Amino acid sequence: xxxxxxxxxxxxxxxxxxxxxxxxxxxxxxxxxxxxxxxxxxxxxxxxxxxxxxxxxxxxxxxxxxxxxxxxxxxxxxxxxxxxxxxxxxxxxxxxxxxxxxxxxxxxxxxxxxxxxxxxxxxxxxxxxxxxxxxxxxxxxxxxxxxxxxxxxxxxxxxxxxxxxxxxxxxxxxxxxxxxxxxxxxxx
Numbered sequence: 652x653x654x655x656x657x658x659x660x661x662x663x664x665x666x667x668x669x670x671x672x673x674x675x676x677x678x679x680x681x682x683x684x685x686x687x688x689x690x691x692x693x694x695x696x697x698x699x700x701x702x703x704x705x706x707x708x709x710x711x712x713x714x715x716x717x718x719x720x721x722x723x724x725x726x727x728x729x730x731x732x733x734x735x736x737x738x739x740x741x742x743x744x745x746x747x748x749x750x751x752x753x754x755x756x757x758x759x760x761x762x763x764x765x766x767x768x769x770x771x772x773x774x775x776x777x778x779x780x781x782x783x784x785x786x787x788x789x790x791x792x793x794x795x796x797x798x799x800x801x802x803x804x805x806x807x808x809x810x811x812x813x814x815x816x817x818x819x820x821x822x823x824x825x826x827x828x829x830x831x832x833x834x835x836x837x838x839x
Contacts, residue, residue, distance in 0.1 A: 671728040672711065672819045674738040674826060694751045694763040700735045701769040707732045711818055714774045725815035735826055739768065742830035747837060762792040773825065775818050781807045783825040787833055803832045
């Protein structure tokens with residue numbers, strides 16, 4: 652009898668299942684190209700995106716004024732900086748098929764441009780306007796082309812009281828907007 656009581660009481664204490672989320676990058680791939688890359692194809696290496704320390708984790712966070720709230724049962728499947736870097740790489744590859752866009756420098760590549768991205772603010776409120784502020788620097792492989800630094804501020808509306816799914820959708824939207832801004836700023 653005591654075993655049954657303990658079993659029933661433990662069942663009542665179980666928490667909701669953990670849900671892992673990714674940004675939409677893996678489901679959105681660049682068409683496969685067979686064969687070697689042309690030796691003249693420009694290479695763009697994207698460094699891992701830099702985020703404020705409190706954001707660069709697997710926690711799904713929303714902001715309520717100056718307080719951050721962690722989702723009780725939702726997590727990113729990887730560190731947020733890795734997921735954002737992957738998504739931006741996919742988006743830039745799709746926008747610029749004339750370039751080889753990568754997160755890791757190919758071996759033997761002599762000339763390669765570099766892209767450094769710093770997200771200084773990524774606030775997802777429980778409702779209202781979500782915001783992302785970012786700076787990026789394009790460092791050309793050509794010494795005659797000056798280094799270019801840009802910045803942007805993008806927003807997205809959020810409703811549904813900040814459910815995990817809405818937080819993921821809003822983060823995707825903000826990163827997609829950032830990717831479009833970066834793609835349009837890259838030299839042709």
